[in-house]
Amino acid sequence: LYFYSEYKDCPPGPWGLPIIGYLHKIDRTTPNLDLMQLAQKYGPMYSIKLGLVNIVVISEAKLVRKVLSQDESLARPPLYTFKIMFGTRGITGTAVDLWRNQRKFVEKFLRTAGATKTATNRKTIEEYIRKSSEEFVQYVHSRGNRTIVNPSEAVMYYVTTIAAVIFLGASFKRDDQIQKDLTENLDKIVQLSTVSGPLNYLPFLDFVSKYKKMGNLYEQMIKDIKDTLEKFINEKMETSPATNLIGAFLSEMSKNDCPEIYNPAQLKQLVFDLFAASTETTLNSILWLMLYLAKYQEVQNKVRQELFDVLQGKTPQLDDLSNLPYTKATLAETARIRTVVPLGFPHYATDDIVVENVKIRKGTIIMPLLWAIHMDPEVWKEPEEFRPERFLNDQGKFLWHESFIPFQTGKRMCVGKDLGDMMVFLFFATVLQRVKIECGDSGKIDFSYVCGLPLLSKPQELVFVKI
Numbered sequence: 001l002y003f004y005s006e007y008k009d010c011p012p013g014p015w016g017l018p019i020i021g022y023l024h025k026i027d028r029t030t031p032n033l034d035l036m037q038l039a040q041k042y043g044p045m046y047s048i049k050l051g052l053v054n055i056v057v058i059s060e061a062k063l064v065r066k067v068l069s070q071d072e073s074l075a076r077p078p079l080y081t082f083k084i085m086f087g088t089r090g091i092t093g094t095a096v097d098l099w100r101n102q103r104k105f106v107e108k109f110l111r112t113a114g115a116t117k118t119a120t121n122r123k124t125i126e127e128y129i130r131k132s133s134e135e136f137v138q139y140v141h142s143r144g145n146r147t148i149v150n151p152s153e154a155v156m157y158y159v160t161t162i163a164a165v166i167f168l169g170a171s172f173k174r175d176d177q178i179q180k181d182l183t184e185n186l187d188k189i190v191q192l193s194t195v196s197g198p199l200n201y202l203p204f205l206d207f208v209s210k211y212k213k214m215g216n217l218y219e220q221m222i223k224d225i226k227d228t229l230e231k232f233i234n235e236k237m238e239t240s241p242a243t244n245l246i247g248a249f250l251s252e253m254s255k256n257d258c259p260e261i262y263n264p265a266q267l268k269q270l271v272f273d274l275f276a277a278s279t280e281t282t283l284n285s286i287l288w289l290m291l292y293l294a295k296y297q298e299v300q301n302k303v304r305q306e307l308f309d310v311l312q313g314k315t316p317q318l319d320d321l322s323n324l325p326y327t328k329a330t331l332a333e334t335a336r337i338r339t340v341v342p343l344g345f346p347h348y349a350t351d352d353i354v355v356e357n358v359k360i361r362k363g364t365i366i367m368p369l370l371w372a373i374h375m376d377p378e379v380w381k382e383p384e385e386f387r388p389e390r391f392l393n394d395q396g397k398f399l400w401h402e403s404f405i406p407f408q409t410g411k412r413m414c415v416g417k418d419l420g421d422m423m424v425f426l427f428f429a430t431v432l433q434r435v436k437i438e439c440g441d442s443g444k445i446d447f448s449y450v451c452g453l454p455l456l457s458k459p460q461e462l463v464f465v466k467i
C-alpha cells in the first residue's frame with residue numbers, strides 16, 4: 001500500500017529485475033530504438049529503472065519544454081561517466097550555483113568573441129570559419145579531380161581548428177601532433193561514454209576486472225585530453241588577449257574578485273567542456289550531411305542551385321540562411337533523421353516536479369529522448385524517409401517545427417547553438433559550391449550508426465568531385 005501511494009502519481013513503465021532493473025533489455029549500440037519502443041507502449045513520459053538508477057524518459061517535445069523550464073530540473077545527474085568527465089567544475093556537468101555563474105560568463109564570452117547570431121563582430125569568426133572550410137576544399141582539390149576518401153579526419157581537423165582558435169587562442173597546423181592526439185582521444189571517449197554504459201547504472205561493477213579496466217582507460221584518456229589542453233593554458237598565463245576563452249577567463253582571474261570560481265582548476269575543466277561539446281557534435285552533424293547528400297543527389301543539386309542563385313558568387317554569411325529555405329530545410333532534415341545527441345543530454349530532478357498531473361520524483365534522471373521526438377510517426381509522416389520538404393510550407397518558405405529540438409530547450413539548452421549553426425552552414429555553403437559529393441565505389445551509403453553520446457556514423461569512403 002505504501003509503495004502504491006508513493007508511486008501512484010509517477011509515470012508508468014516496465015518492471016525490471018532486482019538490481020539490474022531493465023538494463024538487460026536495452027541494446028548498448030542502439031538504446032535509442034529500445035527506449036523509443038517503450039515509449040510506444042508506456043506513453044510520452046515513462047519511468048524505467050536501469051540498474052540502481054531511476055529515469056523518466058520523455059519523448060514529446062511539449063513535455064520536454066514543460067519539464068526543462070522548471071528550476072528543479074536544471075541539475076545534472078550524478079552518473080559515473082559524468083563524474084569522471086566533468087567532475088564538479090566547468091559548465092556542462094556542474095551543480096546549479098556554479099553553473100549559473102559560468103553559463104553567464106560563457107554566454108558573454110561567445111557574444112564578445114563574435115560566436116552568436118547577434119554578436120556585432122560576428123564577421124571575424126565567420127571569416128575564420130570560411131577560411132577553414134576553404135582549406136577543406138583545397139585538401140580535396142589537391143588530391144585530383146575525383147578524390148575517394150573517408151572525410152572524417154579532414155572534417156575533424158576543420159572543427160578542431162575552429163574550436164582551437166575560439167577557445168584556446170591557438171592555430172593548429174595539419175599533421176600537428178597535439179591536434180592528432182586530442183582528436184584521437186576525443187573519438188575514443190565519445191564511443192565509450194554512451195549514457196547507457198553499465199558503469200553509469202551499476203557503479204559497483206567498477207570492482208569487476210573487465211569494467212575496472214574500461215573505467216581506467218576512460219579516466220586516462222580524459223586526463224590526457226585535459227593535460228594537453230592545460231598546456232595551452234600555461235602558455236597563455238602571461239599574455240593572452242580576451243578574444244579567446246582562456247584569455248577571457250584569465251582576465252577575470254586577474255581581478256581576483258571571486259577566486260573560488262575563477263581559478264586554474266575551473267579554467268581547465270571549462271576549456272575541456274567547450275572543446276569537447278563543440279567538436280564532436282559539429283563533426284558528426286557534418287558527416288551525416290555528407291552521407292545524406294551523397295545518397296540523395298537531387299537534394300544536393302537543389303541545395304547547390306539555391307546557393308548559386310542566392311549568393312551569386314558572394315561568400316556566404318549566416319544571415320544568408322534566411323534567404324536559403326531549401327538549404328536550411330536540408331540541414332534541419334538531416335539533424336532530425338540522424339539526431340546528433342540521440343538520447344538527449346540528461347538532467348536531474350533536485351525536487352519533485354509535477355507536470356500534467358504526473359510526478360517526477362526528486363532524485364530521478366530526466367532523459368529527453370530526442371531520437372523518439374524526431375522520429376515520432378504521429379508527428380513526422382514516414383519519419384524514416386529523408387525529405388527536406390517537410391520543413392517547407394506551400395510557398396517554399398522554411399517552416400519551423402515545434403517538435404524539432406536538436407539543441408534541447410530551456411535555460412540549460414545548448415549554449416553553442418549559434419556557433420554550431422555557423423560551423424555547419426558555412427562549411428556546407430562553401431564546400432558545396434566547389435565540390436560535388438558522391439557515394440564511394442560500392443555505390444552505397446551505410447546509414448547505420450553507433451548510439452554513443454553523439455550518434456556516430458560508420459567510417460566509409462565518399463567521392464569528392466571538383467566543380
Ligand code: HEM
Binds near residue numbers: 093273274344408413
Ligand atoms: C550541431 C551542433 C550541436 C548540437 C546538436 C548540440 C547539442 C546540445 C545538446 C542537446 C545539449 C544539452 C542541453 C541540455 O542539457 O538541456 C548541449 C549542451 C551544451 N552544448 Fe551543444 N550542441 C552543438 C554544438 C555546440 C557548440 C558549437 C558548442 C560550443 C560552444 C556547444 C557547447 C555546449 C555546452 C557547453 C553545453 C552544456 C550547456 C550547459 O550545461 O549549460 N555545443 N548541446
